[in-house]
Amino acid sequence: MRDGWQQVTLGELFEPSNERLGDHDAEPTVFSISKHDGVMPADEFFEKRVASSKLHDYKVLPNDAWVYSTIHIDEGSIARNSTGVAGVVSPMYTVMRWVSERDDAMYGELLLRSAKMMATYSDNARGSINRRRSLPWSVFRDISIALPPLHEQHRIVDLISAVDHATKTAEEEARSCAALRRDAIDSLINAHDSGERVSLGQLGTFERGKRFTKKDYVPDGLGCIHYGQIYTSYGATATETISFLPESFRAKARLARSGDLVIAGTGENVEDIGKAVAWLGEDDVAVHDDAYIYRHSLDPAYASALFASTAVRSQRAPSDSKVARLSSSVLASISVPVVGVDAQRQIGALMGSLDDAAVAARTAAALRRDLRSNLLTVLLSGEHEIPPSYDKLLGEVAA
Incomplete structure (x- = not known):
């Protein structure tokens, strides 16, 4: 341990709080703890009310107080309430107050939510059933950690905050590009809508891909696309795959060639179904049976944008549909505006530019998240x- 660093227990940094809500006139905000987003309103996290109708036994969670889930702490369910609002949490949570006057609570937040601490929580959890192992306060408080001197804590917090700000900026830029793309497609x-309509079946043919199993996939070989790669794709076009089949499968596979659309025929929710990406790779690519190949007479980038338009999405399936898969007959029956070839190319080129900007921003954000993780581990x-x-530098910024 370097000079100035000291070994302390978590019990020296925190003290538990068991204050209960008791009788109340107005219902307070009920919080939950997300492993990714920290403290957040429970009905936002679960997208429905999960709290008891009677909250008198719930624990009070003041603003800036800490809380963790005894059974999910090793997954990241520990955080400081930085919402600016006091509320309550389920009695199953452990609420704590930061009491150390010689340390930076923001440094504590970085440390307690780090990968190394997740492993420490897991190592110290009690119980034999994996999903029900818990870390009670009596064990949490005795966990020993090494802390740098306060001035070094400040430096680490400031540096990581700068990386977080840069990451957030890149993520916002990516979201802006995606929003602009959605609006631009319809506009x-x-x-360029001439008023004429034509069905997608008149413009091309749909063919479902071929079924493969997990055991068929190999590290390298014939590229293969399945629905998951389509609905997680950021752009309107693709030239590479992340899944491969043996080259010997080429004869029996159903292949998309350059310019074809590959359309997700199923998805985890209705919004995923019908998303399309234009395959522009030099080599043909195999398509799984959870997706369709659309061989058409449209500009490829425009065709992909068309599938993201309101005109197509509104006909793909009712918004409240429980249908897990689109049929080729439904796809073929979708009517679209007739748009000239030159306009198609212009629209496709603009969509490509917006896709490139969004991908660049997402890539920058991902690189900064990796940088943050590596920096944090070392520091x-x-x-x-x-x-x-x-x-x-810290002094100049503060001034």
Whole structure:
């Protein structure tokens, strides 16, 4: 352990709070703890009310207080209430107050939600059934951690906050590009709508892919697309796959060639069904039977954008549909505006530019998340010290 670092227990940083709501006139916000998003309203997290109708026994969670789930803490369910609102949590949670005056609570948040601490929680959990193992306060408080001196804690918090800000900026840019793309598709198609309609079946043919099993996949070989790769795709076009089949499967596979659309015929929810991506790779690609190949006479990038338009999505399936799969007959019957070839190319090119910008922003965000993870691992372990000269920068920013 480097000079200035000290070994402390979590019980020296926190003290538990068992204050209950008791009798109340107005119902407070009921919180839950997400492993990714921290403290958040429970009905937002679960998308429905899960709290008891009687809250008098629920624990009070003040703003800036800490809380963790005794059975899910090793998955990341520990956080500080930074919502700015006091509320309550289920009695199953452990509520704590930060009491250390010699340490930075924001540094504590970075440490307690780190990958290393997740492993520590798991190692110290009690019980024999995996999903029901718990970490009670009596065990949590005795966990020993190494803390750097306060000035170094400040440096680490500031540096990670800067990376977080840069990541958030990139994520917002990606969302803006996606929103602009959604709006632009309908506006551009409507602007070039001649009033004529034609069915997708008149413009091309639909063929369902061929079924493969997990054991068929190999590390490299014939590229294969399945529905999951389509609805998680950011762009309107694709040139690479993440799944492969043996080359010997080429003869019996159903292949998409360059320019064909590959359409998700199923999905985890209705919104995923019918998403399309234009295959523009040099080599043909196999398509799984949870997707369709659409061989058509449209500009490929435009065709992909068309499938994201309101004109197509509104006919794909009712918004409240429970249908898990689209049929080729439904796809073929969808009517679309007649748009000239030059306009198709212009729309496709614009969509491609927006896709490129969104992908670049998402890539930047992903790289910054990786940077954050690597930085945090090194800095929390004490393997590397941010130089004292960083304190001058902190002072200048504060001024």
